Amino acid sequence: MTSPTESTPPSSSIDLRKTVETHWTSAEARDWVTFESTLAEDVVYELPQTRERIRGKEAFLQFYREYPGDWHLRVERIVAEGGQVVTWIHAAVGLEEMYALTFFTGDEEGRITTITDFWPEAYEPPPGREHLVERY
Amino acid sequence: MTSPTESTPPSSSIDLRKTVETHWTSAEARDWVTFESTLAEDVVYELPQTRERIRGKEAFLQFYREYPGDWHLRVERIVAEGGQVVTWIHAAVGLEEMYALTFFTGDEEGRITTITDFWPEAYEPPPGREHLVERY
Numbered sequence: 001m002t003s004p005t006e007s008t009p010p011s012s013s014i015d016l017r018k019t020v021e022t023h024w025t026s027a028e029a030r031d032w033v034t035f036e037s038t039l040a041e042d043v044v045y046e047l048p049q050t051r052e053r054i055r056g057k058e059a060f061l062q063f064y065r066e067y068p069g070d071w072h073l074r075v076e077r078i079v080a081e082g083g084q085v086v087t088w089i090h091a092a093v094g095l096e097e098m099y100a101l102t103f104f105t106g107d108e109e110g111r112i113t114t115i116t117d118f119w120p121e122a123y124e125p126p127p128g129r130e131h132l133v134e135r136y
Numbered sequence: 137m138t139s140p141t142e143s144t145p146p147s148s149s150i151d152l153r154k155t156v157e158t159h160w161t162s163a164e165a166r167d168w169v170t171f172e173s174t175l176a177e178d179v180v181y182e183l184p185q186t187r188e189r190i191r192g193k194e195a196f197l198q199f200y201r202e203y204p205g206d207w208h209l210r211v212e213r214i215v216a217e218g219g220q221v222v223t224w225i226h227a228a229v230g231l232e233e234m235y236a237l238t239f240f241t242g243d244e245e246g247r248i249t250t251i252t253d254f255w256p257e258a259y260e261p262p263p264g265r266e267h268l269v270e271r272y
Contacts, residue, residue, distance in 0.1 A: 049259055050258070050259060052265075052269040053269060080215070080217055084213070084215045101256075118256040120257070121256070122185050123186060125183070
């Protein structure tokens with residue numbers, strides 16, 4: 001008998017979407033073994049708002065493990081195409097609630113190679129457009 | 137002879153991606169006729185950071201036409217799947233440069249029905265993670 005044949009792997013876009021879903025659920029669960037498995041060895045994490053960059057799986061994992069506060073994450077939307085995935089997540093730390101917008105790219109094995117994270121903050125609208133907008 | 141058969145329309149995701157590309161290029165060109173054609177009549181625009189909402193094509197078009205400053209937009213990334221498209225754009229107003237992250241949904245005719253816009257601003261990183269990050 002020959003050894004069992006592996007089934008055809010799904011396309012990279014399907015892989016990466018699944019990886020990103022696992023990335024967020026394992027972060028929320030503080031399941032760092034699973035979380036680490038979603039990352040390529042040389043993953044690069046960037047925060048354009050602070051111009052911070054973290055290189056490599058070990059440092060990124062440590063960044064998450066050390067992140068202060070009782071934070072909780074929930075995926076609001078996920079859009080995947082080819083080797084790219086975007087998520088819109090709801091984050092809560094105590095009473096503070098925020099959104100994060102995250103752009104992922106992946107390798108051929110469906111692991112995450114780049115993560116670009118945006119954390120937009122609330123602000124007061126500029127004057128002059130009250131005639132067009134409502135507040136919610 | 138029968139009348140010419142129309143070719144099969146592309147899927148809504150392809151339609152909406154094309155619409156969104158046209159949306160940004162026509163905004164940059166101040167081609168308001170084309171810009172308007174990308175929008176469903178009852179389009180809803182939301183800015184979660186200010187909790188502002190604009191309802192309807194006319195008001196949204198006016199919002200853009202009246203938007204102050206010599207602004208310029210350039211698409212950095214676009215990710216489309218099904219009836220959803222996400223863009224990451226680079227915006228410049230004079231010397232100020234920013235990113236915007238925008239989530240679109242569309243109708244069956246490939247017109248934009250909802251737009252959710254995020255404008256993350258630069259901020260200083262919190263202390264305590266200097267051992268893991270570099271600045272760029």
